Amino acid sequence: MNRLKNRRPRGAALVDILAAAAVATAILAILFVAPTEATMGLAQRIVYVHVAMAWLGLAGFLVMATTAAIYLARRDLAWDQWSQSAAELGWLASSLTLATGSLWAHATWNTWWTWDPRLMTSFILWAVYCGYLLVRGSLEEPHLRARLAAVLAITGVLDVPLVIMATRWFRGIHPVAPKMDPAMHGVLLLSVAGFTAFFALLLVRRRAQLRLDGLLADIDAGGVWTAECGADETHPTPHTLPFTLHLEE
Amino acid sequence: MTGASIAIQVLRLAKVLGRRAVLKDVDFQIVAGQRVALVGANGAGKTTLLRCLASLARPSAGAVHWFGQPARGNPQARRLLGLVAHDSLLYPHLTLRENLLFAARMCDVDHPRQRVEGLLESTGLRPHGHRLPAAVSRGMRQRLSIARALVHYPRILLLDEPFAGLDTAGAEWLTELLIALGQSGRTVCFTAHDDAIISRLADRVLEVRSGRVYEIPRDSAGIPILYRSTERRAA
Amino acid sequence: MTAKLWWMIRKDLLSEYRSRRTWPAMLLLGILVAVVFTVQMDLPPEGQRRIAGGLLWLAILFAGVLALDRSFALESEDHCGEGLLLYPVSPTAVYLAKLLVNVFALAALEMILIPLFIALSGVPLLAHPWATLLVAGLGNVAICAIGTPLSALAAKIPERGNLSALLVFPLIIPVLLAASEATRLIAEDRLGAEWWRWVQFVAAFALVFLVSGTVLFDFLVED
Numbered sequence: 113m114n115r116l117k118n119r120r121p122r123g124a125a126l127v128d129i130l131a132a133a134a135v136a137t138a139i140l141a142i143l144f145v146a147p148t149e150a151t152m153g154l155a156q157r158i159v160y161v162h163v164a165m166a167w168l169g170l171a172g173f174l175v176m177a178t179t180a181a182i183y184l185a186r187r188d189l190a191w192d193q194w195s196q197s198a199a200e201l202g203w204l205a206s207s208l209t210l211a212t213g214s215l216w217a218h219a220t221w222n223t224w225w226t227w228d229p230r231l232m233t234s235f236i237l238w239a240v241y242c243g244y245l246l247v248r249g250s251l252e253e254p255h256l257r258a259r260l261a262a263v264l265a266i267t268g269v270l271d272v273p274l275v276i277m278a279t280r281w282f283r284g285i286h287p288v289a290p291k292m293d294p295a296m297h298g299v300l301l302l303s304v305a306g307f308t309a310f311f312a313l314l315l316v317r318r319r320a321q322l323r324l325d326g327l328l329a330d331i332d333a334g335g336v337w338t339a340e341c342g343a344d345e346t347h348p349t350p351h352t353l354p355f356t357l358h359l360e361e
Numbered sequence: 362m363t364g365a366s367i368a369i370q371v372l373r374l375a376k377v378l379g380r381r382a383v384l385k386d387v388d389f390q391i392v393a394g395q396r397v398a399l400v401g402a403n404g405a406g407k408t409t410l411l412r413c414l415a416s417l418a419r420p421s422a423g424a425v426h427w428f429g430q431p432a433r434g435n436p437q438a439r440r441l442l443g444l445v446a447h448d449s450l451l452y453p454h455l456t457l458r459e460n461l462l463f464a465a466r467m468c469d470v471d472h473p474r475q476r477v478e479g480l481l482e483s484t485g486l487r488p489h490g491h492r493l494p495a496a497v498s499r500g501m502r503q504r505l506s507i508a509r510a511l512v513h514y515p516r517i518l519l520l521d522e523p524f525a526g527l528d529t530a531g532a533e534w535l536t537e538l539l540i541a542l543g544q545s546g547r548t549v550c551f552t553a554h555d556d557a558i559i560s561r562l563a564d565r566v567l568e569v570r571s572g573r574v575y576e577i578p579r580d581s582a583g584i585p586i587l588y589r590s591t592e593r594r595a596a
Numbered sequence: 597m598t599a600k601l602w603w604m605i606r607k608d609l610l611s612e613y614r615s616r617r618t619w620p621a622m623l624l625l626g627i628l629v630a631v632v633f634t635v636q637m638d639l640p641p642e643g644q645r646r647i648a649g650g651l652l653w654l655a656i657l658f659a660g661v662l663a664l665d666r667s668f669a670l671e672s673e674d675h676c677g678e679g680l681l682l683y684p685v686s687p688t689a690v691y692l693a694k695l696l697v698n699v700f701a702l703a704a705l706e707m708i709l710i711p712l713f714i715a716l717s718g719v720p721l722l723a724h725p726w727a728t729l730l731v732a733g734l735g736n737v738a739i740c741a742i743g744t745p746l747s748a749l750a751a752k753i754p755e756r757g758n759l760s761a762l763l764v765f766p767l768i769i770p771v772l773l774a775a776s777e778a779t780r781l782i783a784e785d786r787l788g789a790e791w792w793r794w795v796q797f798v799a800a801f802a803l804v805f806l807v808s809g810t811v812l813f814d815f816l817v818e819d
Contacts (some may be wrong), residue, residue: 196730239766244791246762250753255378260749263812264763267745268807271767274801278770281793282777412679417678418597418819450679452670466603548701 131313138164140305142251146299155219160300162212164307165205166230169237170272171308172202175315177269179264189326192258195265196248197318201311203241209234229279236275240268255328368393368429368517368548369414374423376409382407385572389548391565393516396543399552399558400577401569407552408447410569411458411521414550415444427517440468443510445520449502450509451494457481457505458490460510468513480508500531507535518542520551524558536562600685604693610780611670611702619701626659626709634716641718648719649779653735653772655701655709661761663701664743667694668751679815691744691813695806698740701734706732719783727782727791730814735775735799741805748816774798 142160144160149156175198183191213234225231251257285310292300367390374387383406391397401407412418414441416432425432427441447508448596451460458477465473468573481487484504489497494505503526512520524532539549553559559566566577612618628662634652637644680690710732714721721728741762743814778794782786 166800236766236769243759243763245760247749247753250756250759255377256752259815259818260752263745263749263815266807266812267808268767270804271742271770274770274797274804278773278797280798282773290765380763387671409683412819415682417681436684439682442682446678447677448675450676450682451605452611452676454614459610463607464604464683467600467680467685469684489623495751 128313131309135310136307139285139304141299141302145295147293147295149296155216157192158212158216158219160303161307162209162216162303163300165209166234167213168205168307168311169202169209169241171199172205172311173237173241173269173272176202177265180258181267183258184262184266185346187255189254190323192254192261193319193322193326194315195258195261196322197315199219199241199244199248199261199265200318201314203238203245203309206234206238206241210238228283229276231283232279233272233275237272240264240271244268362446365392366393367391367426368395369550370426370429371414372426374413374425374520375421376406376413377420378409382572384413384569386573387567387574389567389574389576391548393428393548394543394546396549396562396564397551397574398563398566399550399569400554401486404567405574407569408521411444411519411550411552412576413543415442415519417444437487441509442514442517442519443513443515443525445503445506445510445518446530447521449494449506451502451505456491456493457486457497460494461505461509464509465512476512480482480512499526500528503527503531503536507538515547517548517550519537520549522552522554523556524553528593532558597686600683601693601696603688604608604680604685605696605700608667608670608693608697612701618663619704621707622659622662622701623708624660625737626655626705627712629655629658630709630712631716634713637717639791644717644719645783646780648717648783649715649781650772650776652709652713652779653775655713656706656735657739657765657768657772659705659709660702660739661743661764663705664698664740664747664764665746665758665760667698667701667744668748669729672751677817687814687817688810690817691748691810694748695740695744695809698744699736702736702740703733706736707725720785721769721779721782723785724782724787727787728779730795731775731782731798732800734795735771738771738775738798738802738805741802742771743808745805745809745812745816748813752816771798773803774801 124336142157146157146160149153164344176195179191179194179198184193192202210231213231214224217231218224247264248261249307251260369391371387373387375382376384386489389412397409399410408417414424414432419433423548427438430438430441432438432442451457452463455463458481461480462473463479465476470476478487481490484507486501486504486508490502494502497505503523507520507523510520520539523535527535536558539551543549544562551562568575568577630652633636633655637647637651639647668677671680681687710721710728713719743760746763747760748768750756750763753759774797778791778798781791781794
């Protein structure tokens with residue numbers, strides 16, 4: 113009998129620890145290592161999280177679209193699972209971008225929102241993520257869902273550069289890169305790296321979850337697995353599945 | 362047998378819907394001129410198989426060929442096929458005549474108007490040609506669907522439950538039509554439940570069961586033995 | 597191919613003419629939105645010229661999305677769309693036919709909304725008629741290029757409600773910005789390099805999504 117590979121590969125625990133350490137380091141650095149900014153004070157530290165989340169929102173979109181395109185080429189639902197995981201995490205990052213951006217705007221300019229190109233782009237990304245997740249949520253059939261979501265993802269990713277261009281040129285607003293002293297710059301990079309590591313871990317775990325969901329649904333439906341072992345409508349034999357699930361690790 | 366006389370060739374076809382493999386490892390061929398009935402319990406996969414044969418559904422594995430040409434990814438090959446589906450596929454805001462004319466034009470039929478008038482005549486729908494689909498009976502819509510499937514002189518005709526909803530006269534007319542089509546060298550494949558019609562009409566009966574297709578054998582008189590037991594036969 | 601394209605367009609326009617299901621609602625919505633917007637525009641001429649472009653394009657978008665949403669709804673009834681797949685016609689031709697029908701619908705909308713806007717708000721768009729026409733035309737094609745595949749996508753989802761509007765709006769924002777700015781510059785009588793850049797942007801957007809729509813449509817229609 114085949115053993116369903118539910119065991120995590122050796123070294124997975126180490127990766128978990130490293131990712132956790134990376135993000136913990138980043139958070140500690142944000143709170144304690146980064147120098148306090150002259151005018152804005154403590155609240156300025158939000159920007160380290162904001163930039164990391166903005167980057168992850170965009171990166172998530174690229175991963176979502178790339179894996180979606182590969183699904184369309186290969187028709188392997190595994191790629192669709194990666195796409196869904198990237199979308200969910202990307203949506204989370206995008207939402208946090210908007211939230212932290214809003215908090216930062218309030219701390220800096222005493223306004224809850226500002227029509228700066230990057231925030232506009234983040235908002236549009238967030239809205240497209242919402243649409244993508246809504247489409248996924250409305251469909252049950254895995255291949256139909258994967259296919260339609262893929263088309264949406266690819267259409268969205270083609271739109272992203274156009275959004276960036278249009279928002280930059282609109283009303284002549286140009287984003288100003290804030291002057292950062294080297295220490296702050298260092299913490300920023302650390303923050304981006306730490307959160308990226310953490311989200312990458314979440315991506316892998318989420319995809320593993322979706323994979324198991326898929327396998328369980330296969331069994332539930334009495335689908336390909338059941339048929340492969342010779343069962344049919346008149347003589348169902350649910351106990352002779354060709355593998356064993358090890359649910360305790 | 363040369364490739365040209367095999368009307369429909371199904372190679373290792375599988376179709377997964379949702380999580381279920383509705384069709385697995387289906388492999389058979391239909392020779393030109395045969396009249397084949399597809400039988401099976403409800404939900405067995407007859408309609409799915411028919412849709413795969415019609416190229417409406419993308420096989421999860423395997424392929425379908427019509428007279429040697431692949432069915433998918435080949436719009437021009439669709440000239441070979443006519444489908445009478447479960448739904449009438451008629452545009453609700455076009456008259457019967459306009460629906461048929463649209464089909465004729467999309468299939469590059471020569472002299473479309475004459476062809477359409479001829480078909481309306483032979484299906485007895487001429488007096489209703491100016492009406493909208495909703496304004497005529499189901500039987501008439503069925504007849505128009507059949508006319509639409511035949512407008513481009515297809516070599517293969519697929520029908521999904523064509524006898525459902527037809528009265529005795531309608532069923533008789535359709536049976537005569539299918540017999541005539543078979544005799545003129547056209548290949549006919551249809552799904553049905555009525556044993557009497559199948560015995561009369563079909564040269565060959567294929568049963569769809571548990572995702573596979575089985576050949577129903579014939580008795581000494583050449584009539585297919587239809588039964589409802591769980592005995593298995595090899596394809 | 598062009599003959600079949602024409603027959604498909606004719607079929608859709610004829611169906612719309614007989615059912616009167618989309619255009620009246622679309623035109624009415626456009627007019628209502630335009631009126632409401634111009635009422636809000638009670639500003640000195642300078643201010644009006646600044647925001648006219650944005651409001652005009654919002655009105656076109658809100659009403660136009662109605663037409664886009666319904667462009668594939670016809671095919672869902674009785675699964676007619678499947679009938680189209682049985683004819684020897686390429687999916688690209690089907691896509692182009694739907695696209696052109698949408699462009700036609702939006703053109704009709706613009707022909708009513710733009711003069712209405714000009715009349716109600718007094719914004720001098722007619723001072724440069726060819727420029728206005730160009731922006732209107734390109735914006736039309738751009739909206740339809742991205743809206744048509746998305747409405748085909750939404751049509752495959754049961755109980756979709758206004759899903760296609762939801763999907764189109766965020767993605768169409770670049771066109772909204774570009775067309776608004778181009779229109780604003782026309783109103784302010786500043787047809788220079790900046791205006792031309794926005795026009796090129798809309799054209800580029802339209803081109804990108806015409807191509808991607810054609811390619812992706814194949815994936816949408818297969819079962």
